[in-house]
Amino acid sequence: MLIFNPPAKADTVALMDLVQAQCLSCHQMDRKRVGPPFREIAQRYAPGPGQETLAYLQRQIQQGSRGNWGAIPMPAQNRISADQAQAIAVWLLSLANTTSKESS
Numbered sequence: 001m002l003i004f005n006p007p008a009k010a011d012t013v014a015l016m017d018l019v020q021a022q023c024l025s026c027h028q029m030d031r032k033r034v035g036p037p038f039r040e041i042a043q044r045y046a047p048g049p050g051q052e053t054l055a056y057l058q059r060q061i062q063q064g065s066r067g068n069w070g071a072i073p074m075p076a077q078n079r080i081s082a083d084q085a086q087a088i089a090v091w092l093l094s095l096a097n098t099t100s101k102e103s104s
């Protein structure tokens with residue numbers, strides 16, 4: 001059960017620009033690139049308890065990650081603020097309920 005609301009539409013547009021600029025060089029929506037596909041990350045974490053999962057992903061997005069998906073680590077994302085990381089985490093978790101056709 002997700003207990004948070006998706007960001008408002010205008011926010012989503014700005015957020016997608018940010019994701020595009022900062023994340024999509026390593027992540028794709030549905031295919032593995034350097035990092036795991038965003039939809040797969042969503043599906044792994046979405047069933048978890050809401051606020052905890054959100055805080056975890058926010059931290060991972062800002063500080064980077066290693067050892068959860070494979071041999072390649074994710075570097076810390078120094079240009080992402082705490083607010084931005086949280087907004088991305090909410091968006092990311094919302095992907096678990098979509099199929100590849102609904103968002104690209």
Ligand code: HEC
Nearest residue numbers: 022023026034035060061065066067068069070072073074
């Ligand atoms: C330089 C490449 C690179 C960039 C840029 C990058 N990532 Fe990653 N990301 C990775 C890799 C590699 C992993 C897998 C790390 C691991 O195995 O723990 C990963 C893992 C993740 C995870 C899963 C962490 C976990 O604990 O399971 C999330 C969430 C994530 N990235 C989000 C983002 C977001 C959001 C951005 C943009 C702000 C971003 N990444 C930018 C390479 C990248």
